[in-house]
Amino acid sequence: MLIRGRExxxxxxxxxxxxxxxxxxxLERAALAATTLALGTAPTxxxxxxxxxxxxETPTDxxxxxxxxxxYEFGTDKQDPARHAGKMKTRPWSVRIEGEVxxxxxxxxxxxxxPHTMEDRIYRLRCxxxxxxxxxxxxxxxxxxxxxxxxxxxxxxxxxxxxxxxEQMPGQRRPVLDWPYVEGLRIDEAMHPxxxxxxxxxxxxxxxxxxxxxxxxxPWKYGFKSIKSIVAIRLLEKQPPTSxxxxxxxxxxxxxxxxxxxxxxxWSQKRERRIGEFRKRETLAFNGYADQVxxxxxxxxxxxxx
Numbered sequence: 633m634l635i636r637g638r639e640x641x642x643x644x645x646x647x648x649x650x651x652x653x654x655x656x657x658x659l660e661r662a663a664l665a666a667t668t669l670a671l672g673t674a675p676t677x678x679x680x681x682x683x684x685x686x687x688x689e690t691p692t693d694x695x696x697x698x699x700x701x702x703x704y705e706f707g708t709d710k711q712d713p714a715r716h717a718g719k720m721k722t723r724p725w726s727v728r729i730e731g732e733v734x735x736x737x738x739x740x741x742x743x744x745x746x747p748h749t750m751e752d753r754i755y756r757l758r759c760x761x762x763x764x765x766x767x768x769x770x771x772x773x774x775x776x777x778x779x780x781x782x783x784x785x786x787x788x789x790x791x792x793x794x795x796x797x798x799e800q801m802p803g804q805r806r807p808v809l810d811w812p813y814v815e816g817l818r819i820d821e822a823m824h825p826x827x828x829x830x831x832x833x834x835x836x837x838x839x840x841x842x843x844x845x846x847x848x849x850x851p852w853k854y855g856f857k858s859i860k861s862i863v864a865i866r867l868l869e870k871q872p873p874t875s876x877x878x879x880x881x882x883x884x885x886x887x888x889x890x891x892x893x894x895x896x897x898x899w900s901q902k903r904e905r906r907i908g909e910f911r912k913r914e915t916l917a918f919n920g921y922a923d924q925v926x927x928x929x930x931x932x933x934x935x936x937x938x
Contacts, residue, residue, distance in 0.1 A: 687766055703803075703842075704809060705813065714839075717840035722840065725740070725741040729778075733784065736781065741846065751771065754768045756920060757851060769832070770835070774848070787869070789868045791814060815874050818928075829862075852925045853888045890918055894934065
């Protein structure tokens with residue numbers, strides 16, 4: 633038998649990673665369907681939840697997703713994070729969980745992750761500059777983590793903070809934003825099953841430029857809400873400050889829900905360009921997740937609370 637290495641194969645014979653991931657998902661769902669037929673009912677497993685929320689779109693090429701990033705801690709050019717983030721040390725790493733919780737604690741990354749079962753989910757991620765990607769994430773529901781620390785009845789918001797270390801993050805030496813980067817969610821948004829803490833993408837650990845070792849993924853909001861390289865999570869009674877809202881409150885609201893009816897002051901949000909595609913496509917309300925999350929905002933003026 634002749635076994636050829638990757639270097640011996642012409643590029644046309646190498647299965648693109650995105651196609652491989654879609655094939656794996658197809659096989660998983662086929663197995664789930666077979667189980668359903670055998671049992672007469674759908675088993676309640678992580679795969680069921682994945683099937684309910686996954687995008688059925690082809691994932692963005694991994695090279696594009698890891699080389700075209702917004703992560704101003706490493707520079708404002710889209711290629712800067714891939715160029716400069718490799719020096720950041722993600723071990724050891726700890727996260728503080730504090731505020732309106734019954735069991736505040738600082739945990740090392742392994743202790744924080746140990747009780748959680750990782751799931752693979754394919755989510756759209758849309759940035760406010762009118763570009764988007766489809767990413768296969770690996771992670772677990774934020775709600776599962778928060779429940780471990782017994783949120784009190786006063787916990788109405790969840791605040792997050794990125795690592796602040798200008799030696800490792802050279803972009804923090806420039807006053808582009810008021811460092812450290814901070815973000816926040818309402819508690820019902822944080823507890824929604826779509827909201828993930830991600831540890832990986834494309835079947836691998838998160839690259840530094842994509843927010844290693846732990847980042848938030850909130851797929852119905854603009855990308856700046858999905859804070860990267862998290863070191864602190866605080867449950868609060870009052871709405872926390874958020875970095876882009878502090879920097880430009882007329883341009884970036886607290887909620888940041890994807891909304892084609894509300895333009896950014898300097899560009900339209902009605903259409904978007906999927907990375908790797910030439911033609912633009914129509915922007916979907918809540919980034920296509922309206923059926924899952926629109927109820928969270930019933931009765932709210934989404935032009936006012938943008």
